[in-house]
Amino acid sequence: xxxxxxxxxxxxxxxxDAPIASFFSSxxxxxxxAEACLFYTETGxxxxxxxxxxxxxRRVWQQEYTLLGGLGKLLGLSxxxxxxxxxxxxxxxxxxxxxxxRCSMICPVGNDITYMIRKMRExxxxxxxxxxxxxxxxxxxxxxxxxxxxxxxxVLAQIKHVQADTGIEVPVEREGxxxxxxxxxxxxxxxxxxxxxxxxxFKQAGVSWTLAQDAFEATNSGIQIGASxxxxxxxxxxxxxxxxxxxxxxxxxxxxxxxxxLRWEGPxxxxxxxxxxxxxxxxxxxxxxxxxxxxxxGKDQRPLTYHDPxxxxxxxxxxxxxxxxLSEVAADFREMSDAGVMNWCCGGGxxxxxxxxxxxxxxxxFKVKKRQIxxxxxxxxxxxxxxxxxxxxxxxxxxxxxxxxxxxxELLAGYLVEEDTP
Amino acid sequence: MSHLDLLTFARGNALNWSLMLCVAGVVLRLFEIFGLxxxxxxxxxxAVSPGSGWRTMITRSLPAEGMLKRDPVTYIGGYxxxxxxxxxxxxxxxxxxxxxxxxxxxxxxxxxxxIDASVVAAMVAxxxxxxxxxxxxxxxxxxxxxxxxxWAATLLPLLTGYLAYHHLLLEYTLMLAxxxxxxxxxxxxxxxxxxxxxxxxxxxxxxxxxAFASKGVAS
Numbered sequence: 001x002x003x004x005x006x007x008x009x010x011x012x013x014x015x016x017d018a019p020i021a022s023f024f025s026s027x028x029x030x031x032x033x034a035e036a037c038l039f040y041t042e043t044g045x046x047x048x049x050x051x052x053x054x055x056x057x058r059r060v061w062q063q064e065y066t067l068l069g070g071l072g073k074l075l076g077l078s079x080x081x082x083x084x085x086x087x088x089x090x091x092x093x094x095x096x097x098x099x100x101x102r103c104s105m106i107c108p109v110g111n112d113i114t115y116m117i118r119k120m121r122e123x124x125x126x127x128x129x130x131x132x133x134x135x136x137x138x139x140x141x142x143x144x145x146x147x148x149x150x151x152x153x154x155v156l157a158q159i160k161h162v163q164a165d166t167g168i169e170v171p172v173e174r175e176g177x178x179x180x181x182x183x184x185x186x187x188x189x190x191x192x193x194x195x196x197x198x199x200x201x202f203k204q205a206g207v208s209w210t211l212a213q214d215a216f217e218a219t220n221s222g223i224q225i226g227a228s229x230x231x232x233x234x235x236x237x238x239x240x241x242x243x244x245x246x247x248x249x250x251x252x253x254x255x256x257x258x259x260x261x262l263r264w265e266g267p268x269x270x271x272x273x274x275x276x277x278x279x280x281x282x283x284x285x286x287x288x289x290x291x292x293x294x295x296x297x298g299k300d301q302r303p304l305t306y307h308d309p310x311x312x313x314x315x316x317x318x319x320x321x322x323x324x325x326l327s328e329v330a331a332d333f334r335e336m337s338d339a340g341v342m343n344w345c346c347g348g349g350x351x352x353x354x355x356x357x358x359x360x361x362x363x364x365x366f367k368v369k370k371r372q373i374x375x376x377x378x379x380x381x382x383x384x385x386x387x388x389x390x391x392x393x394x395x396x397x398x399x400x401x402x403x404x405x406x407x408x409x410e411l412l413a414g415y416l417v418e419e420d421t422p
Numbered sequence: 423m424s425h426l427d428l429l430t431f432a433r434g435n436a437l438n439w440s441l442m443l444c445v446a447g448v449v450l451r452l453f454e455i456f457g458l459x460x461x462x463x464x465x466x467x468x469a470v471s472p473g474s475g476w477r478t479m480i481t482r483s484l485p486a487e488g489m490l491k492r493d494p495v496t497y498i499g500g501y502x503x504x505x506x507x508x509x510x511x512x513x514x515x516x517x518x519x520x521x522x523x524x525x526x527x528x529x530x531x532x533x534x535x536x537i538d539a540s541v542v543a544a545m546v547a548x549x550x551x552x553x554x555x556x557x558x559x560x561x562x563x564x565x566x567x568x569x570x571x572x573w574a575a576t577l578l579p580l581l582t583g584y585l586a587y588h589h590l591l592l593e594y595t596l597m598l599a600x601x602x603x604x605x606x607x608x609x610x611x612x613x614x615x616x617x618x619x620x621x622x623x624x625x626x627x628x629x630x631x632x633a634f635a636s637k638g639v640a641s
Binding site for chain 1: 450451454455456457458459460461463464465466468471478479482483485486487488489492493496500558559560561562563564565566569614616618619622623625626627628629630631633634637638639640641
């Protein structure tokens with residue numbers, strides 16, 4: 001056994017816990033999870049069945065943690081996990097799983113397959129079987145501070161643009177502010193309107209907020225690739241900044257996995273609960289709206305639909321907030337089929353969009369989103385995840401669909417009642 | 423050994439041993455699961471959640487919205503089989519008498535015609551589900567020898583019970599003995615095959631529901 005394989009197997013053994021043992025014990029091989037996975041439904045290829053993606057991990061569990069499996073291993077009757085097998089499984093575990101959690105919602109015996117895939121990636125990464133692009137993105141996140149290689153001067157440049165456009169000061173390193181605002185690389189590079197919209201909304205609402213020079217990036221490649229030590233390093237930057245600036249709450253931006261990384265995995269990665277709250281931007285906007293601090297005027301007359309980012313809705317519990325906010329500014333809001341916690345993934349979550357090898361498969365899987373959008377008859381789609389947004393835009397372009405994609409924060413800002421509005 | 427001797431053995435030592443092996447196996451399997459432990463979740467759960475582990479333990483018995491039409495054979499076949507099996511096990515008068523002898527608990531049975539229909543429905547469902555497993559590329563890929571052994575071990579008690587009740591194929595005493603042996607085989611296999619899901623699914627559903635509920639989602 002090679003040293004890297006041994007590391008991978010050890011990582012598999014470390015992640016195996018009672019929930020995973022119960023999940024593997026319960027699987028009746030019904031295959032229904034395939035029907036919930038867009039990589040299977042859009043390709044018809046059996047290998048994309050979610051539970052099948054876990055086969056090496058299942059065998060390690062069986063051989064190491066069950067009496068019969070152990071006996072089988074002792075007598076040489078069981079098939080050991082090999083480097084070649086993990087290499088074969090790499091595209092199944094990374095390219096064809098967005099950690100969207102849909103399979104976990106439908107498994108009749110209750111298997112949280114997504115939880116297991118996330119854990120399995122720890123062993124895949126440790127054994128050297130992770131996609132090159134994701135390794136590069138994680139390396140950049142650790143060495144530079146952002147998976148897309150963005151440094152503070154780029155953020156500063158955007159701040160200057162926003163300040164020039166809005167006339168509103170963007171606070172930086174303001175100790176004692178209520179909120180620490182994070183952004184995703186995608187927002188910094190592709191969607192600068194997010195920061196602009198946020199500045200205007202927060203000014204109107206009288207929110208005390210700040211950015212931090214050393215913790216502006218919310219995304220976390222570590223949890224996507226499955227390297228908890230690196231994920232911890234990335235999360236710790238935010239925790240250190242939040243504690244240094246003594247903020248009450250950290251706002252996760254319009255990014256799905258960043259919310260999962262900080263809100264749900266963060267305290268577990270750090271090994272302690274946070275002394276501050278973590279909220280998704282939609283939660284904050286909804287609270288401001290409920291408190292009467294976010295006032296809008298007029299409604300968008302275009303037919304609109306909303307794409308629920310998986311990590312925010314199904315894996316994050318933020319489902320009603322965007323709908324309440326949309327009801328304030330959308331005159332003709334149309335729900336997609338399967339909206340809310342059963343929504344279909346855009347196809348680019350869980351690091352898939354960062355993995356160029358998976359591009360053709362991702363675009364094939366996008367067909368389900370295409371059908372959903374077409375059924376609503378809209379030409380404007382709202383979402384709350386910059387990664388979903390870029391993935392959907394690519395899919396729309398690929399299929400020659402004329403649909404505009406807008407971030408919800410940006411949409412709200414467009415109807416904001418501002419101080420100088422007559 | 424006469425048929426009666428065989429039946430006496432099936433009702434005596436064979437039953438006792440198979441029950442003991444089943445209980446010991448289930449305890450072992452539960453220990454294998456819970457022995458692995460679960461790290462405490464340090465993330466603050468949502469204060470308000472429509473979900474919980476206990477809720478999911480029940481609700482996961484129903485298909486998620488839209489899923490029934492995606493694979494009606496699996497869902498309907500599964501319901502018919504499980505319902506038919508449970509009716510036969512728990513509401514056939516001789517079975518109730520057996521449970522009374524073990525636990526002193528007693529409850530009313532159902533008419534034998536209804537039990538008969540349930541058993542036939544369960545066997546037909548098993549046949550359909552096997553055909554589906556062999557024809558569906560996903561199920562065929564996932565299936566191993568254990569799945570087919572579990573299928574056969576589940577069918578045998580239904581089949582032998584039906585044949586014994588209707589006095590078909592073999593002499594009644596012998597068929598009844600075979601019925602008991604098939605149940606004993608099922609009991610011994612239960613902890614060590616996928617049949618163990620009859621216990622573990624409550625655990626996995628609970629973990630699933632609990633994990634989602636902490637995030638404010640009813641799964």
